[in-house]
Amino acid sequence: MLQMKTHYPDAHRVEPVNRHTLAVVVDNEPGVLARIAGLFSGRGYNIESLTVTETEHEAHISRITIVTTGTDSIIQQIKSQLERLVPVHRVVDLTMTGEAVERELCLVKVVGKGDHRVEAMRLASAFGARTLDATLTSFVYELTGTTDEVERFIKLMTAVGLVEVSRTGVAAMARGAEGIL
Amino acid sequence: MSETMTGAEMVIRALQDQGVEHVFGYPGGAVLPIYDALFHQENVRHVLVRHEQGAVHAAEGYARSSGKPGVVLVTSGPGATNAITGLADAMMDSIPLVCITGQVPTHLIGSDAFQECDTVGITRHCTKHNYLVKSIEDLPRILHEAFYVAQNGRPGPVVVDLPKDIQFKAGTYVRPTNNQHKTYRPTVKGDMDHIRAAIELMANAKRPVFYTGGGVINSGPHASALLRELVQLTGFPITSTLMGLGAYPASDKQWLGMLGMHGTYEANLAMHECDVMINIGARFDDRITGRLDAFSPYSKRIHVDIDPSSINKTVKVDIPIVGDCAHVLDDLVRLWRQGARQADKVELKEWWNKIEGWRARNCLAYKNSKETIKPQYAIQRLYELTKDRAPYVTTEVGQHQMWAAQYFKFEDPNHWMTSGGHGTMGYGLPAAVGAQLAHPDALVIDIAGEASIQMMLQEMSTALQYNLPIKVFILNNEYMGMVRQWQELLHGGRYSQSYSESLPDFVKLAEAYGGVGIRCDNPAELDAKIMEMITVNRPVIFDCIVDKTENCFPMIPSGKAHNEMLLNDYLGETGADIGSVIDEKGKMLV
Incomplete structure (x- = not known):
């Protein structure tokens, strides 16, 4: 009996954890976000970011973009679990469908005088951030970019007087001519 | 086809149109209009329980023994919270239920009103789906949808939370239609390529075993009939989970008994040593698998399940088939017959010899007594x-x-x-x-x-x-x-x-x-x-x-594999300390 070979690999092997961006198309009915957020917390999955707004007003359909991390089997479970929720129309793993376009928007408030203020302006211009508000001692910048760009921008601004950050989380879409709806 | 009536009357009419004969419930302030509507008719019979949890379990017993959905009617606040344990039970065991809960009137929701609780919030995690009805226009659709969702796909409990003002409001009742739900359309027919691959794997099996579960029961008596046909055609041994008992007759010689933590020696060892496992409507529960990394280590696995999230959840399978058990069994039986398939008779005979050896251990034997009832x-x-x-x-x-x-x-x-x-x-x-x-x-x-x-x-x-x-x-x-x-x-x-x-x-x-x-x-x-x-x-x-000290054997201790079972005679007659059998890691498990 012990000489028989199992065809399964070592069960103890560590699977790599990857970051996936999921587009979830749902009926915009009361409680739908709680259902999805509750599924993640109840089953112990991660949410790195979550973006949601109604995208088709007549049909009351919302698109939820979730950035999550997990092993391949966890990601597959997340997708299956999402798909079995009654108000969920579709779940598309944008990470699997190829390089999706991912953007997030951040608002950054910087307060400072003298060199710090000048440096903040230089950095904002280097990143292509828009100035939304200015006083003699402060700026509010808007930057749209990938999560990495936004992270870098915020990190640099921290050194020159960053006092407040507001971020939207990721909005994403697959490249190419095909739509997911 | 449409009539004007109050929300409470719609509830009763919808139950009638859905063919409901019995409702298990308990009245209270927030469902009085529905109880009044019940009073005026005789088609739907109300069964007054003594506790709302009892109402849900009674509805479960009704559903599971009849194949029809169970219906529960309880009031807001404590009525709803008392029902929670029953709903969670129905969720875990995939029992189709519709539970109508009363709610405080819409204008009081969120005000901590008397007997108010966030029923949809509390039941979200222990129901398949739930609804808070906020307008009378939505009520007929939601009621019919609740029955559809409870029964289709993997069955489960559905809560309809109905505020008292909506029960009084007049609106237009719409009868149920055959239209499918706009988004919830579970796959019932299995993928034919995967079914063919399953047939191929089964036909080439040397040590096959059927492992079936509650999904076969939920799929209806036809699924059980097809399962019997397939098992007898193939000549393979069959075991089942706790929830699947009765799908295959226990008196048949191909039946190995239940498997899992308190399953039989022959069923668990067959699972451990099989080379092809055919899982039909079971979900690799931890009571079944024991130690996961030692679970059935030599097998290729086929898994038929209507719920895609059950597939590869804890145990990796080789051939997943998403679909309803009866539909997939029908295809399996047809293809097996068409190809006049037969597993290698010599190998199968040898496998059965091995199983008969395990069966001969007579693992359910116990020492009877003339003094005390065992x-x-x-x-x-x-x-x-x-x-x-x-x-x-x-x-x-x-x-x-x-x-x-x-x-x-x-x-x-x-x-x-x-x-x-x-x-x-x-x-x-x-x-x-x-x-x-x-x-x-x-x-x-x-x-x-x-x-x-x-x-x-x-x-x-x-x-x-x-x-x-x-x-x-x-x-x-x-x-x-x-x-x-x-x-x-x-x-x-x-x-x-x-x-x-x-x-x-x-x-x-x-x-x-x-x-x-x-x-x-x-x-x-x-x-x-x-x-x-x-x-x-x-x-x-x-x-x-009965005897106060008798233990339940065989038993796979926590954290152990199927081939590490404890048998009744393990203790001898003295009841020796077997605390050392379970290691520290196993003690953490339930």
Whole structure:
């Protein structure tokens, strides 16, 4: 009996954890976000970011973009679990469908005088951030970019007087001519 | 086709249009309009329970024994929260239920009104889906949708939370249509390529085994018939989970008995050594698999399940087939016949020889006694004396439940109702009430323990009110037996709080309710007293005094594999300390 070979690999092997961006198309009915957020917390999955707004007003359909991390089997479970929720129309793993376009928007408030203020302006211009508000001692910048760009921008601004950050989380879409709806 | 009526009247009309005959419920302030509407008609019969949890379990027993959805009607606040345990139970065991809860009027929602609670918030995690009805226009659609969602795909409980003002409001009732739900359309037909691959794998198997579960029962009697056909065509051995008992007749020679933590030696070893596993409607529950990394290490696996999230959840499979058991079994039987397929006869014979060797261990053997009633003996006698009547059996949770699963042999589906996934003590008595209502002339037995029975004992009153001659057969060992067994195995025999102190006199208790009480503590009198219980056409509580120290074997200890089972004779007669059998990691598991 012990000489028989199992065809399964070592069960103890560590699977790599990857970051996936999921587009979830749902009926915009009361409680739908709680259902999805509750599924993640109840089953112990991660949410790195979550973006949601109604995208088709007549049909009351919302698109939820979730950035999550997990092993391949966890990601597959997340997708299956999402798909079995009654108000969920579709779940598309944008990470699997190829390089999706991912953007997030951040608002950054910087307060400072003298060199710090000048440096903040230089950095904002280097990143292509828009100035939304200015006083003699402060700026509010808007930057749209990938999560990495936004992270870098915020990190640099921290050194020159960053006092407040507001971020939207990721909005994403697959490249190419095909739509997911 | 449309008529104007109040929301409360719509509820009753929708139940009628959905073919509902029985509603299990308990009135209260927030559902008074619905109870008033009930009062004016006779098609839907209301069954008044004594506790809302009992209503849900009764609806589960009704659903599981009849194949129809169970319906529950409770009030807001405590009515809804009392129903939670039942809903969670139905969720875990995939039982189709529609539970209508009253709610405070819409303008009071969120104000901490009297008997207000966030019912949809609280039940979100223990229902398949739930609705808060906010306008009368939505009500007919939601009611019909609730029945659709509860029954289609993997069945489950659905809550409709209905504020009191909507119950009074007038609106247009719309009858149910055959239209599918706009988004929820589960796959029922399996992928043919995968089914063909499964046939190929089965035909080339050397050591195959069928492992079936509650999905076959949920799929309807036709699925069980097809399963029998496929098992007999292939000549493969078959085992089943707790929830799947009865899908395949226990008297057949290909039947190995239940598998898992308290499964038979032959079933668990067949699972351990098989080279092809055909899982039909089971979900690789931890009670089945034991230690995951040692679970069935040599097998290729086929998994038929209507719920895609069950596939590859804990156990990797080679051929997933998403679909309804009856549909997939139909394709499997057809393709197997068409190709006149046959697994290698010599290999199969050898496999069966091996299995017969395991079977010869007679793992369910126990040392009987002339002085005390052994619990196993009690179940065996109960089975032998009632089997001709094809009884419906429910259970509570614990040792008695496992002994019932091991020693009561089920020939047909829908005759066995037990709380599998959620493990709810108190399930059996109300479930028996539900099963008896669905089958008024049948023999319905709740196999119980003296601890479990006290959790929903008040439902005896329901049984009396509706003249339901259910038989509550208590294996009374004066302990929460399964807790005691685990304390013996894991905690050095320190029986912390597991002794059933101050037990009531169950005979007097039965009589106090207006039923019949019978006590037996003598093995020689057992048969006669069981016959007395069966013969009387009234609710009976049978207090069967059994051996206090008997443990439930075989047992796969936590954290162990199928081939590391403990057998009854492991202890010898002295009850040696076996605390060392389970390692530290295993002790953490449940």
